[in-house]
Structure formats: C-alpha cells, structure tokens
Amino acid sequence: MESALDHTAARALLEWQVELGVTEAILDAPVNRFELADKVPAKPPSAVAADAAARDKPDPVRIAQQAAAQAGDLDALRAAMAGYEHCELKRGARNLVFADGVAGAAVMIIGEAPGREEDSKGLPFVGRAGLLLDRMLTAVDLSRDRNVYITNVLPWRPPQNRDPRPDEIAMMKPFLERHVQLAKPKFLVLMGNHACQAVLGRKGITRIRGNWTEAFGCPALPMFHPAYLLRTPAAKREAWADLLDLSARLEPAK
Secondary structure, three states: OOOOOOOHHHHHHHHHHHHOOOOOOOOOOOOOEEEEEEOOOOHHHHHHHHHHHHHOOOOHHHHHHHHHHHHEEEEEEEEOOHHHHHHOOOHOOOOOOEEEEOOOOEEEEOOOOOHHHHHHHOOOOOHHHHHHHHHHHHHHHOOOOOOEEEEOOOOOOOOHHHHHHHHHHHHHHHHHHHHHHHHOOOOOEEEEEHHHHHHOOOOOOOHOOOOOEEEEEEEEEEOOOOOHHHHHHHHHHHHHHHHHHHHHHHHOOO
C-alpha cells in the first residue's frame, strides 16, 4: 500500500500545482451549491419549548411603560407601582417607598434606593444620609416640609443594600419618568452615581457633579450622595458649592 504523504511532500505537490497555474480544486463529482437540503434538522422538544416560553414571557419594561402612562396623578402612579408584580425586589421589601416632601415643589431630588430605615418607615432619606441631606437643604433655605420633593430610582430596598441591577433600573425607569412629569419640578437634583446612571445613562459622579444637564425635560444637577459625604467628609466642600449653585438658580423661580 502506498504510504500517506508527509507534510513536506504534500507542500511540494501543492507548490508544483500552483506553478502550473492551478486556481481551483475540483471534486470528483459536481456539487450543486444552490440545492437545499431535503430536510432541515428538527429542534429537540426542549428547545422548542424554550423558544415558546421566551415568546410568551411578558416584557416588564413595556408593562411598566403602559402602567405609568395610564397614571393621571401621583396617587394613581403610586397605586400603579404598588400593583406592579415584575420586580423581584418587591417580594423582599417591607414597604413601597414612593416619595416625601411637597409635590409640585421647585426642587425634586432623586436618590438611589431605600435603605433599611427607609424600607421600615416607607419614606426616602430618613436614615443617617437623610439627616445629613436635611441639614444640607436647611443651609440654603430648603426643606422637604416646604419646598422640596424627594423620591428614588427604585421604590423597594435591594437585599443587603446591594447596588441596583440594570434590569431593575430599566423596569422602574418608566415610573420615575412619569413621576417627574406629574410632580412638575423646575429643577432635578440627581444624588449619586446610580441616580445619574438611571436618569442620564452616565456614571462618574466625581467628574459630572456640579455640571448642569437636562433630564426628563428639566434642568438637572448631579450631586454627591449624602451617604458618600458621610464616608468622605472632604467632599462636602464640592457639595456646598453645588447647593449654592442650586440656590442661585432658584432665586428667579421663587
């Protein structure tokens, strides 16, 4: 039996054919490349069932958009959020944390998500960070009792205060946007990275804080979250500058 070609001999034969001008390799029998296979391999039943389940699975973002759009006032929006069943955070939370302060106030603050104390009391910014926020607002003649409205990106507490996930933010964002539309603030304050990520699609609070932008049709000011200021007291100087800037912009609106 003739032995198989080794690498050197095979390469030499290929080079010899190239020198002869060979440009194509032809099989012993012609192949019709346009002819379709007689049978398309059938998917296994498990794959068919998985495809059907994916098609039938509801889109939580679209459902949120529809529910939010149908809310004609803040009470209806709160009820719509309470009836929304597609966010798993709801199952582990004690309370829906909707808002606090004066609806219709010129300033609307958007935080990240409730913590333990907020979840317990059903109000945003009532823990240590909330107490600092109240002192900050008082320093520029603002107060949730008179002229500030406060909410969060997420109305339910994430387990162990973990960061919000992108899918959670996406499904709750339609409610947040409708919340702003119904509250009609003149200015938004976005507290911290996660609020900026949810509303602006941007992170890097140390770079973007103090730089006015627009969100949901309103002038918006990114600021350090009070929880960050508790961990990093040196950043309070920048926070104070941002508050003064906000106060200056508020003067013509008062």
